[in-house]
């Protein structure tokens with residue numbers, strides 16, 4: 036096992052850390068941030084800064100304008116950027132665009148890549164991913180998908196309702212997940228479609244007020260009423276949508292872990308600094324065992340998160356699907372990151388609940404992570420299924436367990 040970071044990657048990490056310190060931290064209180072994320076002009080300013088620094092879209096292949104990082108490279112760079120979440124927006128590695136670009140790079144044809152991946156990787160446009168539906172439609176259980184795509188001549192016509200769609204407001208591209216019926220051209224299943232957001236029939240009904248605030252455009256309720264798309268808008272193959280959703284989700288879960296790990300490290304650093312400077316009952320807070328233990332627990336949680344992320348990234352880089360490990364990583368990280376930020380708030384006392392530090396803001400951001408990309412309970416349930424099936428540790432063969440279809 037070699038945990039050393041190659042020189043080139045270490046140099047890139049240092050450049051990201053400098054970018055965060057010099058360019059992003061001074062802009063963290065820019066007033067162009069509201070309950071539904073950043074104003075588009077602010078986002079574009081940040082993207083331009085990352086472009087000048089040579090740090091834009093590091094996860095995308097070089098032929099599409101990125102730096103071509105592998106998953107282990109992302110683990111290092113995304114954590115460094117996550118220290119200031121605005122840096123992840125600047126570098127174009129935030130949700131949902133980062134995962135959408137990954138999906139397009141893996142599945143789209145050359146023409147679709149030219150049309151959508153190129154401007155996305157340049158940070159010129161944004162995208163959204165439309166999977167979740169209001170009850171009784173798809174949520175934690177994607178098989179409950181109700182949105183339908185029916186063939187009409189050479190086109191598909193899509194009808195349905197979606198909600199919690201991050202970044203729908205202001206996006207140019209929608210990746211729509213819909214069910215297709217069985218017909219002579221193929222079996223029934225789910226299909227992904229690439230549709231311009233200004234296509235007739237895509238209606239944003241409202242933007243939800245949510246706990247989190249970083250995601251550009253917020254989260255919207257969207258109605259799809261007779262959205263007509265040509266066959267060429269199908270991403271990959273008809274009926275393969277669930278498979279592509281998995282191909283998107285396993286790495287997407289992990290990149291969330293990477294970014295929020297950086298944010299949790301920030302909260303821990305702020306709490307540590309406070310525990311050194313602030314005194315109560317005759318000594319610095321950190322000298323009280325109750326506070327020192329919280330710092331120690333943070334340190335252990337952060338370390339465990341990093342190890343589980345690096346291991347899963349290594350599996351993905353070996354070409355494995357790592358569905359089991361990415362589930363394990365998602366639960367460990369989302370819960371540990373939450374604990375770290377919660378403890379940091381506790382150590383800060385009243386200061387922690389004010390916006391005088393970033394900790395309160397991070398607290399709001401990391402809670403939803405235990406729900407999106409699969410709630411903890413659903414991951415635990417699928418981990419348990421694998422354990423029962425394999426008769427013990429599901430990762431006993433080195434993490435290469437073939438998951439059930």
Ligand SMILES: Cc1cc2nc3c(=O)[nH]c(=O)nc-3n(C[C@H](O)[C@H](O)[C@H](O)COP(=O)(O)OP(=O)(O)OC[C@H]3O[C@@H](n4cnc5c(N)ncnc54)[C@H](O)[C@@H]3O)c2cc1C
Nearest residue numbers: 164165166167174175176199200201403407408410412416
């Ligand atoms: C901030 C945020 C951003 C999001 N962005 C997007 C987006 O861009 N695009 C998109 O398509 N979706 C998005 N989502 C939706 C997200 O993917 C869903 O919220 C998630 O899949 C859970 O679905 P649900 O909310 O319908 O919960 P439900 O399916 O109703 O589940 C509710 C709860 O039931 C429990 N539960 C469910 N199944 C089981 C089980 N088998 N065992 C035990 N307990 C279970 C869990 O505790 C779960 O939290 C976003 C959500 C949030 C919070």
